[in-house]
Amino acid sequence: MKIRRGALLSVTALALTLTACSSGTEPTTDTTDSAPAGAAAAATCPSTAPQGSVAPQWTLQGSTGSVEVVGSTDTAAPRIDVQTPFAVTQTQVHTLTAGDGPVVPDTASVSVCYMGVDGRDGKVFDSSYERGTPADFPLDGVVPGFKKAIAGQKVGSTVAVAMAPADGYPDGMPDAGIQKGDTLVFAIKVLSAH
Known part of the structure; x- marks a missing residue:
């Protein structure tokens, strides 16, 4: 499927609908280039919620409300709690866990697991997890906000971003249920880049 500027391709691939700047190319499926040991085998995103009481890795007070983020692990999806x-x-971008792979160039194609939450209502609007x-x-x-969160990170990193409208x-x-002026929050795990 071709990526077109401003087109909504499907809610099941919102990362691809984040098309402010279209490349017009096919999405890639290779997740092995530039992957640290173990990440190449990560062909799935864990869907299990974090177990027990896990302290947030990032707490951010906004101009209104606040957000707490727990990044994903090899066995658990992230958690994003929003005071709406x-x-x-x-x-705002925060590295939750630094990876040990190469730095992701701003022109890379990437493979990621991600969860997106709308700051207005605290609801998940899309999640590869x-x-x-x-x-x-x-x-x-x-x-731009998704690119700002990933470019410059190391492969294997888990990142959170609070994205200004x-x-x-x-x-x-x-x-996707996103209204004009909504702040979006993502938790992202960078699996590979090439």
Whole structure:
């Protein structure tokens, strides 16, 4: 399926619908290039919620509300808890766990597991963790906030981003339940880059 500028491809692949800058290329499926040992075998995203009381790895107070993020592990999906409505005026990126692979260039194609939550209502609007399958896409084909979160990280890193509306969907994306001006929060695990 071709990525088109501003097109909603499907809610099941929202990472590909984060198309502010279209590449017009096919999504990639190779998840082995530039992957650290063990990451190449990560062909799935864990769907099990974190067990027990896990302390947040990142707490951020917004201009309104706040967010707490627990990153994913090899066996558990991330958790994003939002005190709504949560909003930021500038995109904030936080490395939850640093990887040991190569640095991801801003022109890379990547394979990631991710969860996206709307700061307005605290609801998950898309999650490759729920599907159990990583998403593969070029960083030049996503909204600026998603690219800011991944480019410059090391492969294997787990990252959280609180995305200001200007770096996400300033006019909203009704098909995904995102309204104009919504702040988006993502927890992302970078599996590979090439």
